[in-house]
Amino acid sequence: MPQEIERKFIVSGNFKPFVSQSIRITQGYLSSIPERTVRVRVKGDRGYIAVKGMARGGGISRFEWEKEILLSEAQELLELCERGVINKTRHFVPVGNHMFEIDEFHGEHEGLIIAEIELSSEDEGFEKPFWLGREVTGEVRFYNSSLSRLLSTTFPDPPVYQSQKSPHW
Numbered sequence: 001m002p003q004e005i006e007r008k009f010i011v012s013g014n015f016k017p018f019v020s021q022s023i024r025i026t027q028g029y030l031s032s033i034p035e036r037t038v039r040v041r042v043k044g045d046r047g048y049i050a051v052k053g054m055a056r057g058g059g060i061s062r063f064e065w066e067k068e069i070l071l072s073e074a075q076e077l078l079e080l081c082e083r084g085v086i087n088k089t090r091h092f093v094p095v096g097n098h099m100f101e102i103d104e105f106h107g108e109h110e111g112l113i114i115a116e117i118e119l120s121s122e123d124e125g126f127e128k129p130f131w132l133g134r135e136v137t138g139e140v141r142f143y144n145s146s147l148s149r150l151l152s153t154t155f156p157d158p159p160v161y162q163s164q165k166s167p168h169w
Helices: 071-080
Strands: 003-011 023-033 037-045 046-053 061-069 087-096 098-105 115-120 133-134
Touching: 003 071, 023 071, 046 071, 061 071
Parallel strands: none
Antiparallel strands: 003 061, 003 115, 003 133, 023 037, 023 087, 037 046, 046 061, 087 098, 098 115
């Protein structure tokens, strides 16, 4: 079974000078239940469908299956998704032997920036850049499937947002 081992962090510093590439992503969920999500994604000019499942027995490993589909199919499936389609820009930042994927959210979650790093094992070490903030690995509220269901005005942790657009929190 394909596994994903990733750690997530809030970004708390300026990472943009180190970006090697960026791509716009729109994604929605046919099922946003955290234990098993079905995600539809348009990434640039390509479409994808993915199934993710929670790790059995805890830990940071999760089941993940993803398949490329026709762009037109992904766009049609996005119309069937649950409320709360996510728009974000994914930035790629190489650090040491790893690549951080940094999601800068737009729209409802403007100002939220989350960095993810995929690892080959749960105990693999990695270099932590200065712009990496608090770790949020395993916090369900930071899963994209959870963010798609939450309005920014009800999000329980306002300090993680860097934008001045939500000062009422």
